[in-house]
Amino acid sequence: MRSHRFYTPWLLMLPALIWLALFSVWPAINTITLSFTNVHQLTGGHFIGFKNYWLLWHDPHIRDAIVNTVIFMVVCVPLLTMLPLLLALLVQRQIPGIAFFRTAFYFPVIASAVTVALIWKWLLDDRGLVNNLAQSMGFIHKTIPFLTDRWLLLLSAVALTVWKGLGYYMVLYMSALGSVRRDLHEAAAVDGAGSVRRFWSVTVPGVRGTMVLIAVLIAVNAMRVFTELYILGGRTGGVGGQDVSIVMLVQQAASGGDGRLGYASAISVFLFFLTAIPLLFLTRLNKNAQEES
């Protein structure tokens, strides 16, 4: 059997490496470099040391942005890790009409952001469907301020994210569930394990790799939350800017002809390190679980 030359694997990886270098590594290095300058959209800048980080520390919105982003991640990760798994267990059964439900659950994934924005604003507005229904049925006398109260808006954004992401992660779990051995379930059942016990002892360990991957993806996406809060809270980040996320601060700093690219880059670098924390935690968790098993 003829052996490969030493560069064969590198040749195979070359397109991906070029892509990674151009669109991930170089922008990341450039972002770090810019974060130490006062470059604007149209005017060049110069090295200003850690001034952007000092400004970030004193930014009146950074505390709200961190709190909102972390809460968003902490709520989204468990919800979007477990709910799609339960959904996948439901829709993987071969019963008549199940294809309709699979399609229905996946539909929000392909819905456009504009459509989603309109639907959710119509639902949650003071004069929207939810408030009107609740009022007409006598459940409430005063409208629920979904789009003006800080925490309700954040929870609404979580609900939107879960609604839009369920179908996507459900499909990933359906694929993973296909590789869970049926005989393990049967053996557990013979040993007297109920459905809940089999779920935790057979199903969850069987899809753990996918589960960690999904948790990582959700954590990264949640730390980068922008669209959902922008859709519901607008460009100011809710009434008074109390629902801003860290990425919204980046967008606000960098937009316009006078956009502050240096400062926006400093926020991005900060976000990078903040995102690394839950990722390291999740990978450590997975490593420990693997070693124990």
Next chain:
Amino acid sequence: MRRTTAVSAIAVAATLLAAGCGVGSKSSSGDSGKTVATTGALSGSITFQTWSLKNDKFTPYFTKLIADFKAAHPGTDVNWIDQPGDGYTTKVTSQVATGSLPDVINLPPDIAHAVAKTGNLLDLKKNVPTLDADWVKSGLNAYNYQDIDKAASFFGFPWYLGTDVSYWNKALMAKDGLDATKPPKTFDELVAQAKIMHDASGGKDYLMSRAPWLSDIANTGTKLLTDDGTKFAFNTDAAAAMLDKYTQAYKAGYLPSNVLDNAYEGNSALFSKQQVAWTTGGGNLITSLAQENPSLAANVVPSPALDTAPLYVQGLSVSSKSKNPALALAFAEYVTNNENQTAFIKLAPGFLPGSAASANDPAYSKSDGTPQGDASVIAYKDLTTAVNFTPPIWTDAMNTVLNQEIAKAMTGKETAKQALDNTVNQANALLTQ
């Protein structure tokens, strides 16, 4: 172990992607103060950029305009390009950064200011002796930036101008005991009539339907900038009193509850839906309404804007980096001369020419007796006193801060004075970053 490594690799790649949004930018030293020799014969070619004007309505006009210019100046060529409406600032920004700014370019004052700061726009004052005489002063002033050159440089020819007219829903006002022929003329009168409408309709009808902005602050007599034009100073007691009145009106329910949140559709949309009885709009709003909502159009009465009317300006600027500045300057003057502006405005009802000679044109100063005719005349008369309220040093980030702070004041999270102090402090801090 392999799985852990794979997951870690994905994590690192995803994190890099999360942070990978840096954008490079290069400084460009400009030559805005140079003098262009315009005595020789014109030759060569230039690029002319408009903003969302290449369509069935305007393309024939520009095609003929360019053909006529080329016929008058044999041996010249004008390459007309048009940019879509969305993302124009970003497009111009990238053109400046890459050194590909068109020779003649349609820029509103705020974008022109950002470009002029880089030295990429030609100072017209140094190159057009008849500038003050041939173009409308209020329009020219919008292109004079104190923070760039206190010696009065001008970076744009006023091209087409707009202002706001107040429009009132006669039927809705009459239902609630108000007379649209005697509309409010000041902010205080507006609040008083908003209360009458609110009380008469049981809170279902509205007269007011927007949160305050810079124009409302300026209309209290407050100067937005310090005398040298380099800092903001609009946190005055008069401005705070105005914001307090808005806050009280909002709390009393005289404004729709969603004016501060993202479900707010804008006062003109609410006016079209007949949910509010007052809106502001350009001089041709009634004509537009007649097509979209004829029953409402018949009930609309125009009146001058409350206090001082705002001025909206579009202009033509010349790139200081143009390789053919003489031709570029000549073409910009040609497009914005009185004859061509007048022909252009005929295609864009509701707007007014930025040429000084249009002041003598009865087409703009005499109404045909219809509400639309009245609105056009109101708009034209207000143009002479209208003010571009947006200071050139005002940025998107500052606008976000202002909207946030006003919302905090109106929802009772801060006092009006605190909100204005915070806005001014943050805006001034942004100037130094």
